[in-house]
Amino acid sequence: MRVRVFRCRICGDPYIGESPPTHCPFCGAQAQYIIDAHDWDSGEFDVELSEVSRQNLEAALDLEMGNAAFYACARDKAAADGDEYMLAKFKCLMKVEAEHASAICKFLKIDKPELSPGACSADGVENSREGYEREDRAIGAYARFRDEATEPRMKEFFGVLVEIETDHLEIHADDTK
Ligand SMILES: [Fe+2]
Ligand SMILES: [Fe+2]
The missing domain is CATH 2.20.28 (Rubrerythrin, domain 2)
Structure with missing residues (x-):
């Protein structure tokens, strides 16, 4: 093949x-x-945004940048600790959240902001707990943004973010058992 x-x-x-x-x-x-x-549909990110969806995308961008910064910190602590599993997990989550921020910026037609340094614990399990709480908050916000969206594409986008962040939540749940 x-x-x-x-x-x-x-x-x-x-x-x-x-x-x-x-x-x-x-x-x-x-x-x-x-x-x-x-x-590929070249207009995929060209959406006539309602004021509500624009504000919700801006709020989502803040959430994603905050979570990416947190995961970058957790990744660096895991690296310093020599914990290869936590390093792999937090590295991947940092990249995925940064990718969500990029996609949001495509809808908003703005440049992606620089990642500012985030705070986190020195302990991987503690960071998994905080990661769980952060994903839980993101899921709640994106479910509301999905329901508030009148544009089908925004409904889809926020709905998929709910699915993805739920996957992340489940990873953290497994790691804090
Ligand atoms: Fe995300
Ligand atoms: Fe993708």
């Missing part, structure tokens, strides 16, 4: 493989959102 180029409808990033991955390696969206790159 030959490899092909795919593209994720949630973050816009391309992927090369024989088939779509189960989850986008960049934003974490499920396979159903990953399409053949030939079928």
Whole structure:
């Protein structure tokens, strides 16, 4: 089987493989959102935003930047600790949250802000607990943003973020048992 180029409808990033991955390696969206790159709709991020959705995207950007900064801190602490599992987890979560911030900026038509340094614990399990709480708050906010959105694309986008952050929540739940 030959490899092909795919593209994720949630973050816009391309992927090369024989088939779509189960989850986008960049934003974490499920396979159903990953399409053949030939079928890409160039207007995917051009949405006539209602005032409510614009404000909710701005709030989502703050959440994502805050969570990315927290995960970057947790990643660095795990690295200093030599905890390879926590390093892998927090590194990946940092990249995924930064990708969500990038996608939000595409809708808002703004440049992505710089990541400012975040605070965290020195302990990986403690950071997993805080990660759980952060994901829980994000899920609550995005579920509300999804319900408030009148644009089908915004409803879809916030709905997928709820699914992705729920996956993250479950990882933290497993690591704090
Ligand atoms: Fe993606
Ligand atoms: Fe996120």
